[in-house]
Amino acid sequence: MTVEEHLLFYSRIKGVSPQDEQEMVNQVLKEVHLTSERNVLISALPLGMRRRLSIGISLVSNPRVVFLDEPTTGLDPETRRQLWNILQECKNEGGRAIILTTHSMEEADVLCNRIGIVNNGVMTCVGSQNRLKTLYGGGYHLTINCKMSGNDQVDKKRFQTVSDFITHILPSAIKLRMFNG
Numbered sequence: 001m002t003v004e005e006h007l008l009f010y011s012r013i014k015g016v017s018p019q020d021e022q023e024m025v026n027q028v029l030k031e032v033h034l035t036s037e038r039n040v041l042i043s044a045l046p047l048g049m050r051r052r053l054s055i056g057i058s059l060v061s062n063p064r065v066v067f068l069d070e071p072t073t074g075l076d077p078e079t080r081r082q083l084w085n086i087l088q089e090c091k092n093e094g095g096r097a098i099i100l101t102t103h104s105m106e107e108a109d110v111l112c113n114r115i116g117i118v119n120n121g122v123m124t125c126v127g128s129q130n131r132l133k134t135l136y137g138g139g140y141h142l143t144i145n146c147k148m149s150g151n152d153q154v155d156k157k158r159f160q161t162v163s164d165f166i167t168h169i170l171p172s173a174i175k176l177r178m179f180n181g
Contacts, residue, residue, distance in 0.1 A: 003045070003053055004029070004038040007060055014061035024060060032056040032086055048079035052086060059090060066090075068100040072107060084110050142166065142173075 001009070007025040016024050029035045032052040037045065045053070051071060058066050071087065072080040088111065091098050102108055108115050109129050116126040125132065144162055166173050 002039050002041055003034055006042060006053060007056060010057045010060045016061050024062070027062075028056045028059050031059060031090055033082075048075055048083065051075065051079075051083060055083070055086065055090070059096075063096065065097045065099065068098060070102055071100060072102075072104070080107075087111055141176075 004025060007028055008021060011021040011024050012018075026035075029038055032055055034049065034052055034056065037049060042050065042053070055068065055071060058068065068087075072083050075083065084107070087098060090096060091111075098111070100107075100111065112129070114126060114128055115132055117124050117132070125135070127135070144159075144166075163175070
């Protein structure tokens with residue numbers, strides 16, 4: 001099936017009236033930036049366009065609330081950013097509430113007005129990005145990987161040089177953990 005045929009199929013399933021379905025499909029194609037791919041077979045689409053089509057399917061029938069489960073997982077950074085822009089437009093221009101699950105705090109920061117954090121199946125906190133960063137943010141974390149010496153230990157001389165450099169430019173830096181020595 002083509003992109004357009006998929007959207008027509010789902011518009012019928014979701015109860016869009018036959019006289020309105022083509023207009024609905026055109027609107028969704030425009031929202032998810034797939035107008036030029038309307039006649040392309042799904043099997044010929046790259047992953048990023050398939051994700052846009054999945055989001056388009058969720059937008060058919062113009063729901064007030066849209067649920068998305070990890071919408072950008074597995075996408076390259078450029079495609080992820082394009083999809084984030086599309087979701088922002090859908091949220092802002094469409095007057096929709098979008099509820100999404102993600103493991104990416106960057107994605108939540110870009111797309112969400114409020115963030116809820118679930119731990120072991122329990123909602124542990126809800127708030128704006130700024131509020132959660134104020135409450136739980138611990139500053140910045142820097143991870144350093146050093147070349148291993150022949151006996152699978154960190155080359156201590158190289159590590160000390162890097163550690164001294166970090167202390168020089170960030171005197172208040174605190175070493176939290178060290179693995180392999």
